[in-house]
Amino acid sequence: MSWIDVSVCAAHPKAAVDEHALLATMAQAGVARAWLFGAEVATSHDFAAANDRVLELSKRHPDRFVPIGVVNPFEAAAETPRLLARGIKGMKVLTNWGNWISLNNVREFIVPLGHMMREANLPLVIALEGVSPLTGGSVALPLIVRRACPELCLVLDHCWSPLAWEDYLAFARDYPDVWLTLHGLPQMLLRRAIAELGSDRILLGSWYPETDPDLVYLQVERASGLGARLGDTLTANAERALAGRRPGRA
Amino acid sequence: MIIDDHVHVHEWSYRAGDPEYEVDYVIRQMDESGVDLAIIEDSLAYVGMKQAGSNRLTKEAVDKFPDRLIGFANIKPPEGARACREEIDRTVGDWGFRGIKLHAMADNYSADDPEQVDAVVEAVIRHDVPIWFHTGHMPYATPMQIARLAARFPAAKLIVGHLGSGMIYDAILSAQARPNIWLDISLQGAGAVHLACAEVPAEKLIFGSDAPYGDMRATRRAVETSGLEPADQARVLGGNIAALCGIERVPAARAGTAS
Numbered sequence: 250m251s252w253i254d255v256s257v258c259a260a261h262p263k264a265a266v267d268e269h270a271l272l273a274t275m276a277q278a279g280v281a282r283a284w285l286f287g288a289e290v291a292t293s294h295d296f297a298a299a300n301d302r303v304l305e306l307s308k309r310h311p312d313r314f315v316p317i318g319v320v321n322p323f324e325a326a327a328e329t330p331r332l333l334a335r336g337i338k339g340m341k342v343l344t345n346w347g348n349w350i351s352l353n354n355v356r357e358f359i360v361p362l363g364h365m366m367r368e369a370n371l372p373l374v375i376a377l378e379g380v381s382p383l384t385g386g387s388v389a390l391p392l393i394v395r396r397a398c399p400e401l402c403l404v405l406d407h408c409w410s411p412l413a414w415e416d417y418l419a420f421a422r423d424y425p426d427v428w429l430t431l432h433g434l435p436q437m438l439l440r441r442a443i444a445e446l447g448s449d450r451i452l453l454g455s456w457y458p459e460t461d462p463d464l465v466y467l468q469v470e471r472a473s474g475l476g477a478r479l480g481d482t483l484t485a486n487a488e489r490a491l492a493g494r495r496p497g498r499a
Numbered sequence: 500m501i502i503d504d505h506v507h508v509h510e511w512s513y514r515a516g517d518p519e520y521e522v523d524y525v526i527r528q529m530d531e532s533g534v535d536l537a538i539i540e541d542s543l544a545y546v547g548m549k550q551a552g553s554n555r556l557t558k559e560a561v562d563k564f565p566d567r568l569i570g571f572a573n574i575k576p577p578e579g580a581r582a583c584r585e586e587i588d589r590t591v592g593d594w595g596f597r598g599i600k601l602h603a604m605a606d607n608y609s610a611d612d613p614e615q616v617d618a619v620v621e622a623v624i625r626h627d628v629p630i631w632f633h634t635g636h637m638p639y640a641t642p643m644q645i646a647r648l649a650a651r652f653p654a655a656k657l658i659v660g661h662l663g664s665g666m667i668y669d670a671i672l673s674a675q676a677r678p679n680i681w682l683d684i685s686l687q688g689a690g691a692v693h694l695a696c697a698e699v700p701a702e703k704l705i706f707g708s709d710a711p712y713g714d715m716r717a718t719r720r721a722v723e724t725s726g727l728e729p730a731d732q733a734r735v736l737g738g739n740i741a742a743l744c745g746i747e748r749v750p751a752a753r754a755g756t757a758s
Contacts, residue, residue, distance in 0.1 A: 352671070411638075412638045413642060415609060419643060
């Protein structure tokens with residue numbers, strides 16, 4: 250089996266990530282490539298350092314890592330073009346830090362980021378962590394972005410809260426050209442998500458070191474019923490998303 | 500006319516013997532807050548009581564203060580579609596209650612689950628009264644779940660309670676998207692209320708306190724400091740819920756004092 254893990258932490262606020270251990274874990278789990286980002290900014294708030302680390306690792310292992318940038322939304326307009334020029338292949342919006350989310354901030358800072366990513370033909374990933382008042386990872390943030398940027402390649406990520414999946418699935422039904430990232434979730438929910446979304450809508454992200462990629466893959470393989478074809482499906486979907494393409498579109 | 504769209508008797512945060520547990524406390528709060536009318540539900544339905552018993556307690560409260568209180572029925576879909584239809588006919592049709600409340604979290608179902616709610620919504624549409632949803636708790640009743648229900652039943656009049664609780668942005672987006680959704684502002688602070696007033700037409704906002712758990716004066720003050728024009732404030736503070744529920748009268752006892 251060989252697949253692309255679309256959420257792997259180059260560093261994490263609560264667990265150490267060692268470069269060689271990460272590569273070994275990927276090899277053991279059949280992860281051919283990993284979308285790499287700096288999750289440590291949740292506590293460090295040092296976005297520049299996180300992106301430097303991700304770019305450095307990706308430069309050392311260009312066949313294994315895809316650099317995904319993270320940005321303070323208030324600095325996104327200036328910082329994002331610089332990151333793209335340095336080789337960042339996608340941007341991820343993290344919602345588990347600070348207290349920045351408001352309707353106006355989303356409109357003023359995240360929507361323009363969406364337009365930038367659309368123009369660059371690259372994905373914008375929104376990690377639905379769940380931050381008050383968006384308790385549990387509500388769909389308000391991606392809903393505003395999606396309505397404002399209908400052509401954007403939008404990826405919902407870190408949808409880790411099973412409670413929120415009623416809204417995620419409804420959002421996915423309303424917007425069939427949005428990618429949904431699966432994670433370690435109750436098996437019943439994974440089966441339902443794959444059945445309702447279809448395998449051509451899904452990506453798989455372990456958020457290593459939060460979960461083990463081999464175990465998450467096994468969960469999804471069993472839930473999907475795709476058997477050995479799952480790896481090819483995940484790889485094709487991830488490559489498509491990385492090219493800024495949406496599911497179901499040429 | 501100031502109307503509080505959401506107050507309780509036997510609020511479960513209190514116990515028998517606490518003054519707040521009794522309906523007289525609600526009336527005192529209304530007097531002190533300049534509230535003319537209040538929509539009331541018994542709260543024991545949320546801690547295990549069957550819908551019929553709970554609604555009987557609501558009726559007793561309304562009967563005690565008929566010029567000040569209007570009943571909403573607690574309806575519990577897990578008791579079955581037929582039982583719910585009969586309870587709606589009894590409470591709304593026979594007793595004159597002006598709406599129902601669904602508390603999907605307390606009764607452990609999804610607010611947009613067709614098997615649970617469709618028969619209830621259809622029955623309520625026949626009576627032309629609103630449905631008040633306790634919202635803000637995944638996976639039972641998020642504002643987006645109510646929005647999906649609103650799309651399925653465009654004739655239904657749906658109130659997203661507590662401004663979505665913590666999910667205020669979802670509540671605002673749902674009201675913007677669906678013409679048959681209104682937002683109750685109970686249990687929210689002035690900041691959230693002011694945001695809703697800025698984002699949502701005043702015709703879609705409804706004053707409520709969730710007394711005795713919430714505070715009537717604080718919530719009313721949030722509306723009065725929102726920057727809305729006086730005519731819009733009047734809509735939020737009573738006009739909208741009056742129109743939704745078909746409340747035309749100014750209670751005789753308060754006719755000379757209503758704001």
